[in-house]
Each structure stands twice: as structure tokens, then as C-alpha cells.
Amino acid sequence: MTLQQFLLILRARWKIALLAFALTVATTVVVSMLMAKQYTASAAVVVDVRSPDPVSGLMLQGMMAxxxxxTQVDxxxxxxxxxxVVKGLGMENSPAIQAQWREATQGKGQLRDWLASLLQKSLDVKPSRESNVISINYTGADPDFAxxxxxxxxxxxxxxxxDLRVAPARQYxxxxxxQTKxxxxxxxxxxxxxxxxQQQNGITSTDERLDFETAKLNETSSQLTGVQGQTTDSQSKRSSTKADTLAEVMQSPLVNGLKADIARLEAKLTESKVNLGAxxxxxxxxxxxxxxxxxQLDAETRKITxxxxxxxxxxxxxxxxxxxALxxxxxxxxxxxxxxxxLNVLRRDIESAQRAFEIVSQRASQTNIESQTNQTNIAVLNPAIAPPAPSKPRVFLNVLVSVFLGTLLGVGLALLLELMNRRVRSTEDLVEALELPVLGAISSASGMFKRTAIGVSA
Known part of the structure; x- marks a missing residue:
């Protein structure tokens, strides 16, 4: 279909298109005027994702995900x-709301769940694209209630x-x-x-006692070594066959004096025998x-041996x-x-138990503080106030939309009727219908009559 054919169809069926357009716009205006007014209140909260944990002072990496x-929107x-919200507003205590719940559900289910579902239907949560602000919008018939x-x-x-942050800390x-106990x-x-x-073995200071006993052991070993040397020396002297060759005998002043006297007398005796006779x-x-x-020499030697x-x-x-003794x-x-x-094993057991107790005690203290915290990284940026003007219905916007939709509906209806009852409105239609070339075209008689009438009147 060419543009000329399209315009010819609209010219032929403009009344139907205009009627559809008018009905659409009129219906939209009437419905918009009859719709109950709705008020939208908006509260803004800011989520500080860069704030450290108030207890540990560490940055939570999950907030940067x-x-x-x-997740916060969910x-x-x-x-x-x-x-x-239902509990905080005390909506469950309202007799009117209770009556509505019984009428709607015949008393089945929980009133709080039913009210929560109704509130969620009118709730609209929108996070900001370039910031950490979340808008909480609620639409209702009463601006103050919204x-x-x-x-x-x-x-x-x-x-x-x-509570989601504190509940795990309470469990921990x-x-x-x-674990601390x-x-x-x-x-x-x-x-x-x-x-x-220590009491069973009478131990007061193991290291000092061991050092003393070890020193005593070393001293006894040294004494034994010395005595063994003396014994070996005495044994070698005992086994000697010549007593006069012993060092004690040879070094004795008395023995040496006796030997000197004996040598002197022997020399004197030898000289006397030569001079005096035997x-x-x-x-x-x-x-x-x-x-x-x-x-006397023999006796002294025997004493030494x-x-x-x-x-x-x-x-x-x-x-x-x-x-x-050794x-x-x-x-x-x-x-x-x-x-x-x-004792070292027992002391290591104490050290291990002490470290485990300190770690668990520190963790218990931290989790206890975390379970009692009332700090959060969320704050109300802008509290909601009662809106002065309704947000719905938007009459002007609805009219603009109805103009667009009415136009589409009118044009579509005209085309639909044309397709259902096809007419020849131009030479292009004849060419498409008969598949024959057009040799000439005669203008409509109404056009000729109009031009003749104009000439006569002139």
C-alpha cells in the first residue's frame, strides 16, 4: 500500500476514524474524572556502604558487592x-480492618499476612542509579495514611x-x-x-634442682675418674717385682740416707779388711x-710397699x-x-589451653558486643510528608495517551473496514486488481459539475 492509497482510504472513511478517536478521548476523560484520587508519599533512606563495622572496625566487603x-530493595x-509495618501501625487492632479481612477471606489465614500483602501491592521501591539512596513510595487514598x-x-x-545483622551475632x-566455659x-x-x-613429686623448681643434681653428677664422675687413676697407679706399683725401683722408695729421704750410710760402711769395711784383716x-x-x-733399709722398703x-x-x-654414688x-x-x-608436657597443655581460652574469650566478647549493638549503616534521608496533590489519576497524561491511542484506533479501524470491503479508489488499485495497464483516466462527474456551477455563477 502506497501513501496515496493510505490517504485516500482515510479520506473515504474519516468519519469512522474521527468517531473512534472521539470516543477514546471522551472515555478516557470520563474515566479519569471518575477515578478515585490516589496520593503517593515518598520516604528516602541512604545506605552507607563504606562505613566500617562499629565493633571490629573492618570494612565489610559484602557491602561493596x-x-x-x-538485596536491600528485596x-x-x-x-x-x-x-x-502492620505491627508498628497497629492496623490489626482496627475493628473496621478486621471486618474487611473476614469479608475478603472468610476468616482464613492470618490478618497480619493479609494486611502485609495489601500494603505490598501499593508499595514501590526504587534505588537510585548513581547513589546509595533508596526511595520508598506508597500510594493510598489518604495522603496522611500514605x-x-x-x-x-x-x-x-x-x-x-x-535485626538481620544482630541475630547471627546473638547466636554466635x-x-x-x-565454648568459653x-x-x-x-x-x-x-x-x-x-x-x-608437683605436689606428688615435691617439685618446687625443676630447673634449679636439675642443675644442682647434674653438677653433683659431674663432680662425682670427676672424683671417680681421679680415684680410678690412683687405683691404676697403685695396681701397677703393686705388680712391680723390684721394690727398690719404686718412685716412693727412691724418693724417700730415709731410704736414701740409709743407702748412703750402707755405702759408706761398705767402703770403710773394704778398706779395713785390707789393712786389719777379716x-x-x-x-x-x-x-x-x-x-x-x-x-733397717729392708724394713723401711717394706713399709713403703x-x-x-x-x-x-x-x-x-x-x-x-x-x-x-654415680x-x-x-x-x-x-x-x-x-x-x-x-612438667613441660603439662605446661604446654596449659599454654595450649590458655591460648584457646583467650581466642574463644576474645571472640565471645566481640560477638557479645555485636549482639547488643543498635547501630546500623542505614539512615532516613527524607521522611515522607502528606502529599498536597494527588498522584493519580493524571488527567493530562491520560488525555495525551488517549489522543495517541485514539488516533491509532481510528486509523486501524478505517484500514480494517477497508480490507473487509475493498474499494477502487485510484488507478493503482485497478492495476493491482486487474493486472492490466491503464490507458487513460476520466475525472469524476461530480468534479466537472462543481467546476461548471462555479463558471455559471460567475
Missing amino acids: PGYMA IINSDRVAQA AAVANAFAQAYIDVNL ATFFDE TAREKLEKAQQALSDY NHPQIQRTESELGALRA SSIETTYQVSKQREAQLQG ATQKARVLVLNKQRDE
Whole structure:
């Protein structure tokens, strides 16, 4: 269809199109005038997504997520917030509302749920695109009631949002309180076990006692080493076949003096035998003195060797005593080492229980503070006020829309009627209908008559 055909159709059926247009506009005006007036009150709340947690001081990464604002809008539209609004406004206590509920539902269900559903139908929540402000719009027949409901939704949203943050903290607080009691009991048991072990073994200071016993063990070991050396030396001297070669014998002043006297008398005796003869009384006296000196030398040598034997026996006894004392001291040091190891285990148990108690206690204290907080990152930016003018119906806007729709309806109706009863209104219609070329066109007689009438009158 060409533009010329379209205009010819409109010219032919303009009355029907105009009638449809007029009926549409008139109906819209009448309905708009008869519609009940609706008032929209708007309350604005701001969500501070960059505020740190008031207890921990940390930034909550969840607030920076792209879906955070959408989540807040869903919370405002939730049944929980709507039920909180019903409770806050005391709508359940109104006899008129109760009568309406019984009439609408025959008493089925809950009145609060029914009222919350009605409020949600007239609620419109719009987040700002470039800011953290959320507009809460409520439309109602009474401007004051609409403002009250919008403000109630804003306050209920703040309360529910706070409760959503505090409720998990309360649960965690109860959990951590129980864990704190358990951790405290474990710490007390560990401390009691250490105290009982110290009392049972009479331990006051393990490190000092162990150091003393270890030093005593080292001293006893040193003494045993020295005595063993003396015993070995005495044993080697005992096994010597020549007593006169012993160091004690050779270093004795008395033995050396006796040996010198014996050597002197032997020299004198040898000289006297040459001069006096073997039977001379002087020689006999000298031989008698020489025998006495030799006997004294032998006696002194035996004393020295006897003292070596005595020293050996004493060293052996001392060595045996020191070996027993060393074994006893080793056993005592081993017992102290075992006690120290057990004490270290008990102390590590106490340290572990102490760390666990401190961590759980700190977490319990934090969650307890969080469960009692009344701070939130949401605030009312602009409270709703009673709107002075109704928001619905919008007569002017409805008329503009009806003009557009009436025009479309009129044109569409004209085209529909034309398609149902097709007429030839131009040469293009003949070409399309007969598929034959047009040789000429004759103007309509009405046009000729009009031009003739004009000429005669002139």
C-alpha cells in the first residue's frame, strides 16, 4: 500500500476514524474524572556502604558487592518488613480492618499476612542509579495514611536490617559463651594436673634442682675418674717385682740416707779388711752395723710397699663407693629429666589451653558486643510528608495517551473496514486488481459539475 492509497482510504472513511478517536478521548476523560484520587508519599533512606563495622572496625566487603543495593530493595519488599509495618501501625487492632479481612477471606489465614500483602501491592521501591539512596513510595487514598505507611516502611526496614545483622551475632554469642566455659574448664584441669604432679613429686623448681643434681653428677664422675687413676697407679706399683725401683722408695729421704750410710760402711769395711784383716774386732763391729743398716733399709722398703698396698685397697673401696654414688646420681638425674619432660608436657597443655581460652574469650566478647549493638549503616534521608496533590489519576497524561491511542484506533479501524470491503479508489488499485495497464483516466462527474456551477455563477 502506497501513501496515496493510505490517504485516500482515510479520506473515504474519516468519519469512522474521527468517531473512534472521539470516543477514546471522551472515555478516557470520563474515566479519569471518575477515578478515585490516589496520593503517593515518598520516604528516602541512604545506605552507607563504606562505613566500617562499629565493633571490629573492618570494612565489610559484602557491602561493596554489585548486588548489595538490589538485596536491600528485596528486603524492603519482603513480607517481614511489611508485617513489621502492620505491627508498628497497629492496623490489626482496627475493628473496621478486621471486618474487611473476614469479608475478603472468610476468616482464613492470618490478618497480619493479609494486611502485609495489601500494603505490598501499593508499595514501590526504587534505588537510585548513581547513589546509595533508596526511595520508598506508597500510594493510598489518604495522603496522611500514605505518608505514615511510607515512614513506617523506612523505619521497619532499618529495624529489620539491624535485626538481620544482630541475630547471627546473638547466636554466635551463645555458642562462644558455651565454648568459653569449656575452654575455661580445660584450662583449670590442665593447671590442676600440673599442681597435683608437683605436689606428688615435691617439685618446687625443676630447673634449679636439675642443675644442682647434674653438677653433683659431674663432680662425682670427676672424683671417680681421679680415684680410678690412683687405683691404676697403685695396681701397677703393686705388680712391680723390684721394690727398690719404686718412685716412693727412691724418693724417700730415709731410704736414701740409709743407702748412703750402707755405702759408706761398705767402703770403710773394704778398706779395713785390707789393712786389719777379716777377724779384727773393728771389722766385725762394722759388719754388725752394716747388717743393722741393711735390715733397717729392708724394713723401711717394706713399709713403703705396704703403704702402696694400703693405698690400692683404699682406692678400690673408694672407687666402688663412687661407682655406687654415680649410679645413684644418674638414676636421680634421669628421674628429674623425666619429671621435667612431664612438667613441660603439662605446661604446654596449659599454654595450649590458655591460648584457646583467650581466642574463644576474645571472640565471645566481640560477638557479645555485636549482639547488643543498635547501630546500623542505614539512615532516613527524607521522611515522607502528606502529599498536597494527588498522584493519580493524571488527567493530562491520560488525555495525551488517549489522543495517541485514539488516533491509532481510528486509523486501524478505517484500514480494517477497508480490507473487509475493498474499494477502487485510484488507478493503482485497478492495476493491482486487474493486472492490466491503464490507458487513460476520466475525472469524476461530480468534479466537472462543481467546476461548471462555479463558471455559471460567475
